[in-house]
Amino acid sequence: MNANLYLTLRQGFPANLDAIAIETDQGLRYSWRDIERGSAMLANWLDSLDLPAGSRIAAHVDKSVEAMLLYLATLRSGHVFLPLNPTYQSAELSYFIGNAEPAVVVCTPANFGWVSKLAFQQGTRYVVTLDDQRGGSLLERAAHHSDQHTPMSRRPEDLAAILYTSGTTGRSKGAMLSHANLASNALMLKDYWGWVPGDVLLHTLPIFHVHGLFIAIHAALLNGSTMLWHSKFEPQRVLADMPRATVFMGVPTFYTRLLAQPGLNAQLCSGMRLFISGSAPMLVDTFSQWQVRTGHTVLERYGMSETLMLTSNPYAADERFQGQSQRVGGSVGFPLPGVTLRIANAQGQAVALHEVGSIQVKGPNVFGGYWRMPEKTAQEFTHDGFFITGDMGTLDERGYVRIVGRDKDLIISGGLNVYPAEIEDALNQLPGVLESAVVGMPHPDFGEVGCAFVLAKPGALLEPAALLLALKGQLAGFKVPKVCKLLDELPRNAMGKVQKNVLRQMV
Ligand code: AMP
Secondary structure, three states: OOOOHHHHHHOOOOOOOOOEEEEEOOOOEEEHHHHHHHHHHHHHHHHHOOOOOOOEEEEEOOOOHHHHHHHHHHHHOOOEEEEOOOOOOHHHHHHHHHHHOOOEEEEOHHHHHHHHHHHHHOOOOEEEEOOOOOOOHHHHHHOOOOOOOOOOOOOOOOEEEEEEOOOOOOOOOEEEEEHHHHHHHHHHHHHHOOOOOOOEEEEOOOOOOHHHHHHHHHHHHHOOOEEEEOOOOOHHHHHHHHHHOOEEEEOHHHHHHHHOOOOOOOOOOOOOOEEEEOOOOOOHHHHHHHHHHHOOOOEEEEEEOOOEEEEEOOOOOEHHHOOEOOOOOOOOEEEOOOOEEEEEOOOOOEOOOOOOEEEEEEOOOOOOEEOOOHHHHHHOEOOOOOEEEEEEEEEOOOOOEEEEEEHHHOEEEOOEEEOHHHHHHHHHOOOOEEEEEEEEEEEOOOEEEEEEEEEEOOOOOOOHHHHHHHHHOOOOHHHOOOEEEEEOOOOEOOOOOEOHHHHHHHO
């Protein structure tokens, strides 16, 4: 059987291929037939290059529907899609191209000069261009090809994509995802999140990352759902399109920016079925404010490039967990169907409920390893085959998972473990504190101590020494940071994750 992911996604297209699949913020409309034909033409162009199956096709381009079609075409032609953040500069791109050795690099016309030079030097055979206005040599070449294409036969374990991890804790690694990894996760989420005919997805995420490219797009295609496609997240535009949508997926910063809009209210969101958040922790305060302002409870889920989605708060009553249906703020919910999750100690044994341990997982969604890094891959799997996510968490008696941070962010002070999330939670509850981030800093006596970075709520005047004093009344002394600094903003990456490596450099 042909396990090509495109065929799985294609089955979700509606019978009427003239219906609207995508409507963009620039007023363009793409029918399902356009998706089918456009990706066929691009796939035929890729086929005409006569590349060995499994060649890497790198995309260093701005968000556009055509960039999504290139992804689908890569699947159809049996190659491996390599999305790259378009803001990467030459040193970063050089590393990815050297490591992945793509046969084809697609870049913006504006970057063609330096990208093509760098790619050709590293052995790439074809460099073509694509902008976000349907311009560039890629589409010109595809225009000469047929709009009919039979997807290449692929086995379930064949590679479909390589996603480079954001590398906030070291050199970026290429997570190898197969057709089966992607298909199994997409089909399961369609069911778990209760997709129904008529759902409309408001798509505002970037498409070089697992969240916007796989989780959002696969769901919409599999469900035959129209996407309202925004080239980037702009709160005003989101509000304007909200009444026409039913599902929204965002990172926590999207939600805080929407809350800052006076126009956000329950009336505007009355047609919405589901708000999903992930890629970084959502503050409980944001979760609660969203409920008050919109009448909707955000569904927070947790996943990563290496595993796709791992846990989710329930959409509806989950029979696997005593029929519980509550979405809990500060929790990432239950392990998803098919995912085996354990919270383990260094020996791989499950720790007691509420105790912090390493989150380890198994399932059809878990990647095959890091591209050309067998030793690194071996280190990240336990002897009994669990992937060590690098996240630390807890499990409660009801089955809800909570994340307390990355293991690399753990602070060991005087031999005792300090989990930054616990300190951040305590800080965030102090009057006048908007948000905080805690990192370790070297200390001659304790080895390491915490350093807290704090953002004040608008109009609040904070005094660092007073904040630390207030913490002393709430936490054991060894947990209280020794230094506290006020910031106007926390450094974040494109997915809204706080860059603790940047903060560590600052201390
Ligand atoms: P990425 O591979 O870029 O998607 O990053 C994955 C990492 O993001 C995970 O290992 C977690 O550390 C973090 N992450 C994703 N979703 C959540 C969430 N809902 N809450 C807390 N951390 C999250």
